[in-house]
């Protein structure tokens with residue numbers, strides 16, 4: 679009996695090892711076609727789509743949905759939608775822009791989504807985005823309230839004709855007001871002395887594409903050498919070799935490097951003051967071993 683159990687256990691572990699090696703081989707040989715010009719195979723698509731749906735359902739519980747029926751909200755949402763979303767998702771009577779047409783997965787038509795998803799689930803996806811799909815996280819450019827406006831519009835768009843949509847977006851010019859969050863040229867609602875939050879800073883550094891140019895400990899995929907590695911930044915004396923490394927200077931550097939060094943190849947990325955403070959706090963935690 680025990681011998682039989684042992685044989686079974688050995689056979690099972692052998693199978694596991696073989697399975698792992700097989701999967702490794704598929705990856706190493708580059709057998710899976712990751713091109714966006716060919717769609718996923720049906721099983722891969724189903725697994726990814728189902729995993730995305732389950733992941734959203736498990737997380738979408740950030741507060742109760744406000745009343746989404748108010749005409750005001752829908753009108754404001756239509757303006758946000760036209761500014762940020764129609765390019766990829768289209769709208770009643772409006773095709774997505776050219777850039778959306780080559781995307782895999784293809785951006786869904788949200789009329790179908792609004793019929794199946796709860797508002798809180800759509801809110802979560804818009805706020806946090808979807809990895810490896812092209813759906814951006816909007817949390818740094820839209821406030822929660824603006825996202826709810828947009829969801830109110832998406833929910834209402836289910837029964838809209840192209841004429842309704844045209845009338846709605848004509849009535850609502852895009853509002854580029856200053857935001858608490860966002861790239862609005864560094865909107866400032868936070869006092870200069872407020873201290874940043876390193877964890878929020880690590881997330882914001884990911885969001886503002888710092889990893890596309892710098893090696894940064896603690897950020898997955900940050901392995902490019904366009905700018906210098908930020909390893910040990912918290913212990914350095916100067917920033918960019920031009921200004922003393924103080925928290926305030928770092929915030930200013932991150933918001934606009936060229937004010938210190940007009941020849942700097944680092945662009946001003948439109949960081950809001952709070953995000954710059956959080957990122958500066960995160961960078962200050964990087965010592966020689968990190």
Ligand code: HEC
Pocket residue numbers: 759762763764765766767778781783784785786787788790791800803804808811812813814816828832
């Ligand atoms: C750069 C293109 C792009 C932009 C801009 C964009 N999205 Fe998306 N969105 C996607 C892609 C790609 C997906 C994932 C594929 C899919 O639709 O399932 C997605 C998924 C979604 C989903 C889940 C849909 C579903 O059925 O799976 C919602 C809801 C959504 N987006 C809403 C929005 C809203 C609202 C905006 C504007 C604030 C927006 N998106 C802006 C590309 C975009």
Ligand code: HEC
Pocket residue numbers: 883886887888889890891892904905906908911916917918919932939941942943944945947957961
């Ligand atoms: C397009 C590429 C690019 C992006 C994106 C970028 N940087 Fe830079 N960064 C550079 C370059 C190039 C330098 C060196 C510039 C100089 O010294 O004038 C630099 C310098 C720096 C420095 C000073 C480094 C030192 O050695 O003193 C810091 C700190 C920094 N970047 C942080 C960031 C953070 C945080 C982000 C994201 C908010 C970011 N960078 C985004 C290219 C980039």
